[in-house]
Amino acid sequence: MPRNKELKSVLIIGSGPIIIGQACEFDYSGSQAARSLREEGIEVTLINSNPATIMTDSVTADNIYLKPLEKKYIIEILKKHKIDAVLPTMGGQTALNLAIDCQEAGIWEDFGVEIIGVDINAIQTTEDRELFRKKMLELNVNVCEGRTAKSFLEGKEIAQEIGFPLVIRPSFTLGGYGGGFVHNKEEFETALTRGLHASPVHEVLIEQSILGWKEYELELLRDGAGNVIIICSIENFDPMGVHTGDSITVAPAMTLPDTVYQHMRDLAIKMMNGIGKFAGGCNVQFAVNPEDDSIVGIEINPRVSRSSALASKATGYPIAKIAAKLAIGYNLDELKNAITGSTSAFFEPTLDYVIVKIPRWNFDKFVGADRKLGLQMKAVGEVMGIGRNFQEALQKACQSLEINRNGMGADGREWTKQEQILDSLEHPSWDRIFRIYDALKLGISRKTIFKLTKIDKWFLNQIEELVHLEQEIKGYTLESIPEELMRLAKQKGYADRQIAHLLHCLESEVYNKRKSMGINRVWKLVDTCAAEFEAQTPYYYSAFDEENESVSSDKKKIIVLGAGPNRIGQGIEFDYCCVHGVLAAKEAGYETIMINCNPETVSTDFDISDKLYFEPVFWEHIYEIIEHEKPEGVIVQLGGQTALKLAEKLERYGVKIIGTSYKALDLAEDRGSFSDLLKKNDIPYPEFGVAENADEALEACKEIGFPLLVRPSYVLGGQSMKIVINEEELEEHVVDILKKIPNNRILLDHFLDGAIEAEADAICDGENVYIIGIMQHIEPAGIHSGDSYAVLPPYNLGDLIIHQIEDYTRKIALALDTVGLLNIQFAIKDDKVYIIEANPRASRTVPFICKAYGEPYVNYATKVMLGDKKVTDFDFKPTKKGYAIKIPVFSFNKFPNVNKQLGPEMKSTGEAIYFIDDLRDEFFYQIYSERNLYLSR
């Protein structure tokens, strides 16, 4: 059936602020869906409270509502616009739940809105564990033995019936929240109580545990005619027991024979067809018993999911884009494969490479949190590595994580205590993959490792091969290493830095050596079809193979470095900035090249930049791309610390940094020089000192005076930042920092107790400064800016204060020779404005200001950076009406043992925007009155 011409206007529901279990993958899906519908001439209206998204940008949709995801705002939209249909499958469980709410309240019916892309009954079936079980049994699909309990007593009866070990899954919760494995009665009773509380309907499923079975996922698309395709098979490296969002996953499935895979495929199709007739995407999870290859259905999600985002990036098949087309009536055979441009969209992608996804955790931000992985997702982001083989993909993923590792192994950071290693294998946390390597290196048998982890032996063998290879390399020196061995190491994903560690030499020496051996990166295409057809899409990954497919053009080009994995302190805001940077550079006539490794993002969509290199934002990967592409320069100020920290080396290698120079970036980070700059410009700052050990700190504190804000230099999101009030606390914290970050220069600032905090973002072209926005925080100084409510414009700062803020911002911008964006944070006490810090780069608040004022500031800033435009060339016309409040959003509920305590170290995972007309607003009043509630230190 061709597209339904009746549909002229569609509402897409977003997923709201980023929380653990629901991250920026839904910005990717929402943006793709919106673009896909607009291509068809459909008017797209979008609701999402998350300002840091591309989906809520005027480049994406026709009408944008940055409003809370609540029924009353849906009604508000429906009253204002004639909406023909709602597409609720692009915004995760949040959007589906809102759609159900509206359905139950009869809202869709009242306004004559059709629900497309999903069947409400299907959601009920898939979210209600008991209904799901019944449906599966009806379909003849095996599921785990189990029943739902609505009371404690009922739960106990079921446990007695099935026997331990058991798994508890609360109904209608996100990311496995509140669930867990239990092995005995004591564990069971605690977990049952927690589960019943966690479920909004106070219902849990108590199930037979299939801990250790192999876990798989399939991504499906189905059209209105019932045609189904499987986009991707994903194998979980971590078997059943670890939430799939917390599992390392691999595509395509590595250890499945065709017989088992096709059986799984049949079951998946049967399950999708069984839950309802809708046109769209679906994710199905299975467990396979390794003993006899029998298959059990675990769950089915009738919507675009985290895994669909991964599958899209893994295969090149744009799932959200096609799912949106199917929702408006197209059939798969009526659409073209967007990658080849010539073949049919009805086909199943095939891979001639391997992808490995590794989640990124942030346990360090949640002191006291249970770091063990289980049924409840705890990761805050993820990275994907693409390689010609599993080992290369694994190494690349490890290099992408930014956890101070150069990859897997060969960096002197392995553990050597057997007992610790064995314990960590049995109780998986964020580092299990590294501990497996350590175990193998220590000579612990694959058999023992398998016993403790149940990880498929093929994977364990792959890691063991790496250990053997390293041992072989260690037998040589830089001079004697044979070409064949060097090539093998590079093909297995070893970074030059890792090889240098093994050969006891410098990274640059390894680089030069291999270049002299003719061992170079080439770039291969992600083309959905294993090269069977010619592809039009410039989506590349590197490999040490023979043929290079990435042709470097002679156009003038710009490379934008992405922000890598999402984590606390560096989230989706930076992807927003990167995407706008790319689009602006395109407008300025450049060929744009994006480098990033985060599969959840819009920046890694193949139709954003002219060329996408899906690669770690890691020195040698980016440097070889630069050598190949020869760009005019590299933009580092949009991709957060990830991109910024490469500036120094880029500068050293003579690569032009677009915008603010490395020198200025460095100056702003260097407390001493920066304070000199402030002093020279007559700008106040809190008393400060620098210490490299506890003695120096104790000496310095005498002059500065308590309370002190103590923090390491060159870190992100206020990592290890703390306020101390006496010498004892100071010493303790200094020792603590130096243990975590040896040789750090620790910064000690006098903490302005009770001060008001404010921040400003500005664009500067080196001569002119335009302040895009000033925000006043609601909480007093001491809470990290990312965790504070911020009000744009300030709500009670006097003219004098505002004048000082504006004046200092201009002075600093010019003094730093800023070309591009700049963020400055201020503390205000006794009518005096102090500078806390200045960052000459895109900040977390830039997207918020863009959305609040409805202006494309990143676009402007990029054109300024490129020298294409001056600040004075733009006609700034911000929409200023009332106030916009930035609301920090936390994921504390994922860590039941962690109290919500806020301090100088950032802990929020996302943000929402909320507009108020005036300060009499009830919401404002409430947060203002609670401003001191959570401050700890």
Added chain:
Amino acid sequence: MDKVQRKSCILLLEDGSIFHGYGIGLIGTTSGEICFNTGITGYQEVYTDPSYYGQILVNTTSHIGNYGVLDAETESGSVKIKGLVVKKFSDIFSRIQAEGSLQKYLEEAKIVGISDIDTRKLVRHIREKGAMNAIISSEIDDIDKLKELLSAVPSMEGLELASQVSTKETYFEGNPDAPLKVAVLDLGIKRNILRNLTSKGCYCKVFPSGTSFEEMNSWNPDGFFISNGPGDPASTTYAVETVKEIIKRDIPVFGICLGHQIIALANGITTYKMHHGHRGLNHPVKNLVTGKCEITSQNHGFSVSSDSVKNNENVEITHINLNDGTVEGIKILGKKAFSVQYHPEAAPGPHDSWYLFDQFIALMGEAETV
């Protein structure tokens, strides 16, 4: 493959292209027409598929060998490919049910292979230049010598190969009391076709490729099945004659792959050698009769001419390939004869097209009641 000795190996193509890698399987020399399969799973089924007889197969998927081998997952009694080209080869496998490693299996089957070459470059090359002959050697490193050996390899075009892989003796499959009797012309049949037929209530008698119509018909079957197989359909003239007789008498007949091409030839439709064929598990086919689409398993280097079918008023195209519009299925109008180019029996591949066996059974059922 890293712990064992890495033996260097060469792949030489007819057009002079050379690839250097490591030897897998048997250490030795082999030659044949090179073709690639884009499937991710099912290597053992592919290697034992008689339609690959005489060919050097390139697996495009990155890793091969991971789940070992299992006799129950073979499509014929032996490995049929002539040589193997893969990216990463694993002699370590993890599947508990597996009976052994792929390395040992290939060695025993005397199959020479090469790993660790840029298979993607090779596939792009074949895509550009088309199918051609190739030689793999892990024992000869003299390129001139290899060129000489390669020049002696015959071209696939015009080659009759079905008789070489067909059964020599007739044999039976299934339950003798089953309701339907199917006479199978074995041109290189895959086991899963017989499994499908027998599981759906057919008792099959499998005949050698050169068997005459009279001999097959004397068993008094309810229907005929013309199997898949290797080689140029235009050179498999004996089978074309057999099929002409079946159609003349309007006995139900179903053909797969080579069988499909032969049914077309028996109706005066021409076939041609494709540029580089279709081999994989993800080929999109549309059933023009029902409008439904299916993901199919394919393996063919020859095809039925679309124009030739369109010019034949007795034959209707029932299935087309959504990627390139080639003919995937035909029906002989007014006769109980139909055929498909792809492999509804899968093995390896999706099961979307199993319905065709039911269609065949229904056709035989109708013939019964008439």
